[in-house]
Amino acid sequence: MNPALYFESPAEGLAELALTPDVAGVAEPDDETARVHVAIRGVNKTYTTGTVQVEALKNINLTIGRGEIFGIIGRSGAGKSSLIRTLNRLEDVSSGQILVNNIDVGSLRERDLVILRRKVGMIFQHFNLLHSKTVFENLALPMKAAGIRDKAAIKQRIDELLSLVGLEGKAEVYPSRLSGGQKQRVGIARALMLQPKLLLCDEATSALDPETTHSILGLLKDIRDKLGLTIILITHEMSVISEICDRVAVLEQGEVVESGPVWKIFSQPRHEATRALLAPLRKGLPDELLTKLNTEPGPVGTRAVVRLTLAGSGQEELPLHLLGNLGTDTKLLQSDIEYVQGHVMGRLLVSVPANDGHLPDAFRAPAFSNTEVLGYVTPSA
Ligand SMILES: Nc1ncnc2c1ncn2[C@@H]1O[C@H](COP(=O)(O)OP(=O)(O)O)[C@@H](O)[C@H]1O
Ligand SMILES: [Mg+2]
The missing domain is CATH 3.30.70 (Alpha-Beta Plaits)
Known part of the structure; x- marks a missing residue:
């Protein structure tokens, strides 16, 4: 962990999220709270559809350090998307608490919530680009939505990011002309437009072939190193976890069944769900x-x-x-x-x-x- 990524002053947690200074519950961070970027405390999430209730998350407790690449793995339906979507409150929790920079996300009022969502980047399995707009226009959207009108500043930021993700010269292209890997590079650039410190990735490589997956994961690692981001990544593929994550939590039927450093989970998987997820990697080994x-x-x-x-x-x-x-x-x-x-x-x-x-x-x-x-x-x- 890079100590330079810690807060330098108590106000920085707020400044980083650009929230109004009267947000409740902000304490002077000691070393430990400064090291923790995201804390998930006793989170439960129940969906109610008519008379049917689904307990998607059960008593989730996790802390994610600054600058970490944290993986959350689980089989389909385990609750991964539900969990990641609570972090920027695309989903409300039913009970429990989510702290980002020691700020209780659940306590934010509408205006601050909008700001929080801008400052937490997110990328998706199917890229979610607008097909009627060029790469440039797709990338300009988050800045325009945030009220930035300075065209030169927008262009400069887009140029910087296209270069960071290896897509120089693609500004005027429409997404339909790009490969899957290139589309995800645009997705990553778009997520970074407003300089977030936290990037959420929901199955970001699941639609890509192994070689492209490898190059996108390499890019994410590079971005973490260059920009000092914290990355939370969910996947159903152990190969993704082994390639870039520092720590991993295994989710099974809404519960964290084990978590720890990746090497440990790989070398001593304790839960049946973990072993099942590892099986494709280890076929045929004694x-x-x-x-x-x-x-x-x-x-x-x-x-x-x-x-x-x-x-x-x-x-x-x-x-x-x-x-x-x-x-x-x-x-x-x-x-x-x-x-x-x-x-x-x-x-x-x-x-x-x-x-x-x-x-x-x-x-x-x-x-x-x-x-x-x-x-x-x-x-x-
Ligand atoms: N909006 C929703 N309404 C009702 N049930 C949902 C909703 N979203 C997810 N679920 C249910 O919650 C459980 C976890 O889903 P999800 O978080 O999407 O899992 P994963 O991303 O691991 O596949 C599943 O049983 C799913 O059917
Ligand atoms: Mg999902």
């Missing part, structure tokens, strides 16, 4: 290995556990001589051969010394159609 697998390289002696895919030509044998280049300290843990649509593919699980997380160059040979680091193990001394 249990003895799974219990020892960490997401981060450990101290000296760490070995990377790597899944290699080796493709033959058509139904021909596999070029196993390549394995000789992997070095004498590479150990074979598991192997199998698959025939997919007439092609033979070898899948090998190996471990190799990987201090600092670096793999030997031989692992990047083009004949390995996929090289995937599943985690790290540190052999017990």
